Amino acid sequence: MSGIVFEGVSHDFGAERVVEDVSLDLRERRVGIVGANGSGKSTLARMINGLVAPTAGRVLVDGLDVSREARAVRRRVGFVFTNADNQIVMPTVREDVAFTLRRHRLDRADAATRVDAALARFGLTELADRPAHRLSGGQKQLLALASVLVAEPGIVVADEPTTLLDARNARRIARYFADLDQQLVVVSHQLELLEDFDRVIVMEHGRVVADDVPGVALEAYRTLIS
Amino acid sequence: MIGVFHPGTSVVHRAPALLKLALLAAFVTATALVVSLPWLGAASVVVALLFLVARVPARAALRQIVPILWLLAFAMPVQVLFGGWEAAGVMALRLVIAVALAAVYTLTTPVSATLDAMQTLLRPLRRWIDADRVGLALALAIRCVPLLADLVREVMEARKARGSEGSLLSLAVPVIVRSLRTAEHLGEALTARGFDD
Ligand SMILES: Nc1ncnc2c1ncn2[C@@H]1O[C@H](COP(=O)(O)OP(=O)(O)OP(=O)(O)O)[C@@H](O)[C@H]1O
Ligand SMILES: [Mg+2]
Numbered sequence: 001m002s003g004i005v006f007e008g009v010s011h012d013f014g015a016e017r018v019v020e021d022v023s024l025d026l027r028e029r030r031v032g033i034v035g036a037n038g039s040g041k042s043t044l045a046r047m048i049n050g051l052v053a054p055t056a057g058r059v060l061v062d063g064l065d066v067s068r069e070a071r072a073v074r075r076r077v078g079f080v081f082t083n084a085d086n087q088i089v090m091p092t093v094r095e096d097v098a099f100t101l102r103r104h105r106l107d108r109a110d111a112a113t114r115v116d117a118a119l120a121r122f123g124l125t126e127l128a129d130r131p132a133h134r135l136s137g138g139q140k141q142l143l144a145l146a147s148v149l150v151a152e153p154g155i156v157v158a159d160e161p162t163t164l165l166d167a168r169n170a171r172r173i174a175r176y177f178a179d180l181d182q183q184l185v186v187v188s189h190q191l192e193l194l195e196d197f198d199r200v201i202v203m204e205h206g207r208v209v210a211d212d213v214p215g216v217a218l219e220a221y222r223t224l225i226s
Numbered sequence: 227m228i229g230v231f232h233p234g235t236s237v238v239h240r241a242p243a244l245l246k247l248a249l250l251a252a253f254v255t256a257t258a259l260v261v262s263l264p265w266l267g268a269a270s271v272v273v274a275l276l277f278l279v280a281r282v283p284a285r286a287a288l289r290q291i292v293p294i295l296w297l298l299a300f301a302m303p304v305q306v307l308f309g310g311w312e313a314a315g316v317m318a319l320r321l322v323i324a325v326a327l328a329a330v331y332t333l334t335t336p337v338s339a340t341l342d343a344m345q346t347l348l349r350p351l352r353r354w355i356d357a358d359r360v361g362l363a364l365a366l367a368i369r370c371v372p373l374l375a376d377l378v379r380e381v382m383e384a385r386k387a388r389g390s391e392g393s394l395l396s397l398a399v400p401v402i403v404r405s406l407r408t409a410e411h412l413g414e415a416l417t418a419r420g421f422d423d
Contacts, residue, residue, distance in 0.1 A: 049418055051414055051417060051418065071420075074417070074418065074420050075420060077418075078418075079415075079418035081411070081414070081415060081418075083411065085373070085376075086408060086411035086412050086414075086415050087415040087419075088369070089365055089366065089369055089412075089415075089416070089419075090337065090338060090365055090369070091231070091336075091337045091365075091368060091369070092231065092336060092337070092338075095336060095337065095338040098338065099338075099365070099419075100419055100420075102358075103420050103421065129231070129233040129336075131231075131372075133369075133372040133373070133376070134372075147419070148418075148419070151419075151420070
């Protein structure tokens with residue numbers, strides 16, 4: 001039952017229809033979503049962990065209905081936002097990563113081990129005691145990733161995680177994505193980030209207009225916007 | 227309180243936050259009760275020793291203490307005039323000691339340790355107060371200070387770039403709108419991290 005399933009999902013903000021009858025069965029390990037500004041990508045991605053509820057249809061994560069079991073779903077889905085600044089809660093890097101585990105009620109030593117491992121994995125060990133809000137944009141995004149992944153979610157959804165980063169940091173994030181064991185859904189305008197993914201979905205006016213391997217789907221998207 | 231924590235391994239760093247808070251309260255109360263200058267002088271020496279033991283860089287320590295010295299530079303003459311030298315000295319020393327002690331505490335204690343200590347303190351009241359929630363609210367309040375400072379700076383810069391300096395409205399409106407948006411995003415991020423009740 002593992003994977004993300006959209007069943008006839010629509011969404012509207014007031015009068016405006018933003019997502020229109022989308023049905024998808026996402027089981028691939030790396031799924032990319034592309035599309036023009038305002039085409040409904042973020043809205044679709046947010047539905048995966050219940051930040052937005054569909055007005056029609058339903059979304060299932062590992063067989064769980066997101067609108068009914070949002071709490072359980074959020075434990076499986078980690079969400080990375082575009083602007084890491086809004087994701088940072090605690091004053092120092094280490095504390096912010098540890099903050100995620102507060103709800104897990106692990107014992108102290110266990111939690112510390114996991115936090116240290118997450119910091120090391122994203123190259124943040126040196127910065128552990130630095131004020132989180134004074135990191136550079138790229139370091140903040142790495143921190144956001146560490147804070148999400150320390151909870152070991154089975155699925156990671158990222159909405160334009162590299163948009164605010166320079167080319168080097170964007171490549172760095174791409175490398176971490178490549179090494180990830182989790183299922184990954186990434187919304188991006190940086191098409192090269194999605195080139196080695198397993199599947200790419202193209203959105204236009206709230207609908208899925210292409211859904212294929214990256215080579216084919218990205219080509220379709222390039223034609224669409226040219 | 228924000229970003230002033232100075233990591234280290236001294237006894238002062240390693241002491242539990244709860245103990246440090248208790249000692250801080252006791253020491254400050256004691257200095258408030260003592261009226262003799264020599265005793266307060268001795269207390270100042272103890273505080274200075276604490277800074278040495280904690281090995282906090284002088285610059286970081288001074289940044290915490292200098293503001294109160296400015297305040298005293300204005301308050302002292304008035305006190306001397308009305309209460310005499312001795313009363314003024316006692317008041318000044320008390321204030322400096324209290325501020326310096328608070329500085330030792332914040333410089334050597336990570337915020338999360340303070341939050342934990344506070345949750346421990348609130349535990350007996352758990353029937354009425356959700357300690358986790360109070361801790362989260364405090365953490366967010368602390369987080370909002372740099373967030374708001376950045377926001378105001380960005381809006382000021384944008385205002386300058388567009389040549390609309392001067393009008394208070396052109397500062398207040400975008401700051402308020404963006405604060406609300408930031409609050410919304412922060413809320414979403416918390417929800418996504420499982421703090422959704
Ligand atoms: N909270 C909201 N209230 C009202 N309308 C919204 C809201 N969020 C998004 N919309 C509208 O829904 C549409 C789709 O937005 P969405 O954020 O999903 O687009 P997107 O594909 O992520 O675009 P971008 O590439 O610019 O991030 C847009 O027309 C937007 O104006
Ligand atoms: Mg978007």
